Amino acid sequence: MSAGRSVAFAGIARSFGAVQALRPTDLAVAAGEFLTLLGPSGSGKTTLLNIAAGYIAPSAGRVLIDGRDVTALPARQRNIGMVFQNYALFPHLTVAGNVAYGLKARGRPADEIARRIGDALALVQLDGLGERAISALSGGQQQRVALARALVIEPDVLLMDEPLGALDRQLRKHVQLEIRRLHREHGRTTIYVTHDQEEALVMSDRIGVMRDGRIAQLGTARELYENPIDSFVASFLGESNLLDGRLISVNHGRARLDVPGLGVVEGVAADGLEGMSDVAALVRPEDVAVEPARGGWPARIEEVVYLGDLTALKVRLANGQDIWCRRHARLGVPAGAVTIGWEAAAIRILPRSQPTKTEERTP
Numbered sequence: 001m002s003a004g005r006s007v008a009f010a011g012i013a014r015s016f017g018a019v020q021a022l023r024p025t026d027l028a029v030a031a032g033e034f035l036t037l038l039g040p041s042g043s044g045k046t047t048l049l050n051i052a053a054g055y056i057a058p059s060a061g062r063v064l065i066d067g068r069d070v071t072a073l074p075a076r077q078r079n080i081g082m083v084f085q086n087y088a089l090f091p092h093l094t095v096a097g098n099v100a101y102g103l104k105a106r107g108r109p110a111d112e113i114a115r116r117i118g119d120a121l122a123l124v125q126l127d128g129l130g131e132r133a134i135s136a137l138s139g140g141q142q143q144r145v146a147l148a149r150a151l152v153i154e155p156d157v158l159l160m161d162e163p164l165g166a167l168d169r170q171l172r173k174h175v176q177l178e179i180r181r182l183h184r185e186h187g188r189t190t191i192y193v194t195h196d197q198e199e200a201l202v203m204s205d206r207i208g209v210m211r212d213g214r215i216a217q218l219g220t221a222r223e224l225y226e227n228p229i230d231s232f233v234a235s236f237l238g239e240s241n242l243l244d245g246r247l248i249s250v251n252h253g254r255a256r257l258d259v260p261g262l263g264v265v266e267g268v269a270a271d272g273l274e275g276m277s278d279v280a281a282l283v284r285p286e287d288v289a290v291e292p293a294r295g296g297w298p299a300r301i302e303e304v305v306y307l308g309d310l311t312a313l314k315v316r317l318a319n320g321q322d323i324w325c326r327r328h329a330r331l332g333v334p335a336g337a338v339t340i341g342w343e344a345a346a347i348r349i350l351p352r353s354q355p356t357k358t359e360e361r362t363p
């Protein structure tokens, strides 16, 4: 199978009437990279994929594959494989008929088609199921037919739009690892869309967090988790507690804010915080220490959730705000009144992002 090619979007934008589905966006995906677009429903993920595939024309900007401008090229001439959100299989065709579709459309000879169908079905571990009716397959098998259909044309770039959304959790994890294995083995450039943060963390080289038609932040999972640019990215990737407040000061990379009903909270200042007013302290659950009442913020344990290796505790602060924390189960749960605390070095002070009109936050 062919190795991957790079994909670049230069000033790509798209409107539908008054809706700006995608604001002017630059994005460079390296050859062989696995890039995930993560974002809530309506943030422009599908629009960007469809522009890459050639199913939707951009209102502005250019798409480049290996440096070549393909903006005006029809979908069929781009050698891009796409797996759609709802599989979009042909129900009246067999498994083999579905997988053959792209090869027939490209006028390949029958013996080559038969051989490549066999290879593609083996790749997704559906060997020998070519003559099955689509309706006789499970959801997971149908998903793999859709994957085989995209892979059989040996695409330069593989695009996947929430391909696992319809599967139950266990199957989703299984197919996730299978997609990861295929990527490792073939190094095919892949752009993967999901609104599931765990999926993004498991699969990606880099993640672009999308919001309101923009890529809010692009980076490795670690960069996004440890250094989110604002409270939206912080809340979209990983578990987070956000304490809203007013910025008091920024000094030598440290920031202080005043949290109503609580007082001064200190942490590491995110970039560009100077001069802002509405900020938030990001407190990750694993950084919260819960102790029997001593120094720190007085709190009350509201909920205890046993997670096997970890215990999640919901504690309520004096100002009524709830904070989730996670600790090793073997530490047990303190009885009675507690205080919570954290190291200032583990806390990020971030610009607070305002909700947008078009946003439907996905839980």
Ligand SMILES: Nc1ncnc2c1ncn2[C@@H]1O[C@H](COP(=O)(O)OP(=O)(O)O)[C@@H](O)[C@H]1O
Binding pocket: 016, 019, 020, 021, 022, 039, 040, 041, 042, 043, 044, 045, 046, 047, 048, 358
């Ligand atoms: N064909 C279309 N006509 C009108 N509005 C559209 C169309 N496609 C997408 N949109 C709008 O563009 C925005 C982005 O949509 P989409 O790219 O599908 O987001 P996502 O895939 O992140 O859920 C949404 O507000 C959506 O309603």
Ligand SMILES: [Mg+2]
Binding pocket: 045, 046, 047, 161
């Ligand atoms: Mg979508």
